[in-house]
Amino acid sequence: MSMHADVAVIGSGFSSVALSLNLVDVLPVTARVCLVGATRKRGRGIAYAANADCLLLNVPAGRMSLFADRPNHFVDWLAENGRSAAGNDYVPRQLYGRYLGDSLDAALKRTANHAALSLVDAEACSAEPVQDGSLTFRLSDGARLHTDFAVLCTGAGTARLPLRADQLSSDTHPFIVHDPWAEDWLERVPSDGDILLVGTGLTMIDQCLLLKERGFRGTIHAVSRHALLPQAHLTERAEPTTPVLSAGGGEVSEMLGILRAAADAATDWRAVMDGLRPVTREIWACWSPAQQGRFLRHAATFWNVHRHRMAPRVARGIETLQRSGQLRCHKGRLEAVRQVGRRVEARINARDGLTLTTDMVVNCTGFNRCTAKTSPFLASLADQGLIQPDRAGLGIAVDEHSAAIAAGGNDKSRLYAMGPLTAGRHWEITAVPDIGVQARSVAETIGARVSIR
Numbered sequence: 001m002s003m004h005a006d007v008a009v010i011g012s013g014f015s016s017v018a019l020s021l022n023l024v025d026v027l028p029v030t031a032r033v034c035l036v037g038a039t040r041k042r043g044r045g046i047a048y049a050a051n052a053d054c055l056l057l058n059v060p061a062g063r064m065s066l067f068a069d070r071p072n073h074f075v076d077w078l079a080e081n082g083r084s085a086a087g088n089d090y091v092p093r094q095l096y097g098r099y100l101g102d103s104l105d106a107a108l109k110r111t112a113n114h115a116a117l118s119l120v121d122a123e124a125c126s127a128e129p130v131q132d133g134s135l136t137f138r139l140s141d142g143a144r145l146h147t148d149f150a151v152l153c154t155g156a157g158t159a160r161l162p163l164r165a166d167q168l169s170s171d172t173h174p175f176i177v178h179d180p181w182a183e184d185w186l187e188r189v190p191s192d193g194d195i196l197l198v199g200t201g202l203t204m205i206d207q208c209l210l211l212k213e214r215g216f217r218g219t220i221h222a223v224s225r226h227a228l229l230p231q232a233h234l235t236e237r238a239e240p241t242t243p244v245l246s247a248g249g250g251e252v253s254e255m256l257g258i259l260r261a262a263a264d265a266a267t268d269w270r271a272v273m274d275g276l277r278p279v280t281r282e283i284w285a286c287w288s289p290a291q292q293g294r295f296l297r298h299a300a301t302f303w304n305v306h307r308h309r310m311a312p313r314v315a316r317g318i319e320t321l322q323r324s325g326q327l328r329c330h331k332g333r334l335e336a337v338r339q340v341g342r343r344v345e346a347r348i349n350a351r352d353g354l355t356l357t358t359d360m361v362v363n364c365t366g367f368n369r370c371t372a373k374t375s376p377f378l379a380s381l382a383d384q385g386l387i388q389p390d391r392a393g394l395g396i397a398v399d400e401h402s403a404a405i406a407a408g409g410n411d412k413s414r415l416y417a418m419g420p421l422t423a424g425r426h427w428e429i430t431a432v433p434d435i436g437v438q439a440r441s442v443a444e445t446i447g448a449r450v451s452i453r
Contacts, residue, residue, distance in 0.1 A: 011153030012037030022443035062087025090311035199364035232315030390424025
């Protein structure tokens with residue numbers, strides 16, 4: 001079976017839904033948009049699929065609209081659905097998943113004076129370039145989709161447990177959870193056992209909350225290189241300050257020193273961090289590959305724990321777990337795991353050495369980088385010369401409009417990318433507010449090209 005679209009959106013998560021809805025708004029009424037992705041994942045991805053009220057958004061409701069030009073869209077939806085919330089409230093993530101689904105359904109029902117939107121319950125496997133610049137995608141259901149423009153919204157998968165095969169004995173398989181979102185591991189945990197969570201970021205925070213909600217009474221160990229937890233939002237958000245940094249402002253170490261001094265002097269350091277949002281991309285883009293590499297190696301961990309924060313209620317719950325001793329964070333690297341009786345022994349490369357015997361080891365290292373090495377689909381596009389890695393190794397190379405830069409440097413590409421795939425160009429492109437702005441920009445860029453064809 002063959003299909004045709006003016007624009008094909010490839011993916012199932014937030015980026016794909018946000019872009020599709022913005023495309024429907026800006027494209028000519030005669031245009032057709034195809035959203036290609038597995039129905040079971042559509043709109044929710046990893047972030048919004050969990051059905052638990054304890055998992056809250058990490059951004060206030062007032063900044064979570066799908067539409068950059070309609071900032072109250074999500075808050076209004078909450079009110080219409082009997083869940084009134086103020087703009088500075090942190091609401092359950094599952095509600096946001098419902099919001100995405102309802103917004104998509106509404107777009108499918110709008111047939112007058114808007115571009116047509118259709119859903120394809122399949123995944124893209126590969127693509128072939130056509131001589132006129134268009135693309136033909138081969139889908140998992142055997143169909144072929146020919147499209148004038150395409151946007152990759154494939155997102156990031158779960159990172160692998162940081163162990164080589166020789167560091168993980170084969171008999172430990174029943175005790176290892178490689179993807180906490182895909183495996184029903186909570187059903188197998190002894191309620192009074194011991195658990196090792198590898199990673200201390202937001203994924204680890206989520207697993208602690210889920211364990212607490214299920215009445216887990218045992219000890220939760222967490223390990224990472226720096227043992228840093230995400231910082232907390234304040235209940236009342238301070239207004240962002242004027243940016244204290246600017247593009248081309250010096251070496252990485254100098255700029256971070258300026259930022260640190262401003263944060264120390266501020267009434268609330270969060271206002272200083274939030275004040276950088278308008279200039280963060282420009283600063284990143286002005287750094288050389290060597291400077292970007294130094295930032296990623298030495299500062300990115302510290303940046304992330306201050307930039308991507310926990311909701312206040314979540315932070316209070318984690319603090320309670322730490323004060324009681326139920327959650328214990330260790331600084332070091334996981335070196336090896338072996339079975340010992342009916343449990344596993346994890347060796348940690350810490351300053352004084354550490355060995356933990358637990359009932360389960362759970363991978364909480366977060367998301368993988370969006371590269372061809374981690375995705376057979378992206379690898380197929382790279383083989384065709386349609387995409388190439390970005391210089392920082394974070395995703396694929398794109399221009400300032402998020403158009404993919406082909407291996408030959410094609411400056412008229414009809415293939416675009418969204419979200420984490422474009423981190424090498426835009427750096428901070430994982431949070432809803434940033435992706436929402438990008439979705440509108442990419443939709444308008446494609447809209448201008450479609451309308452003049």
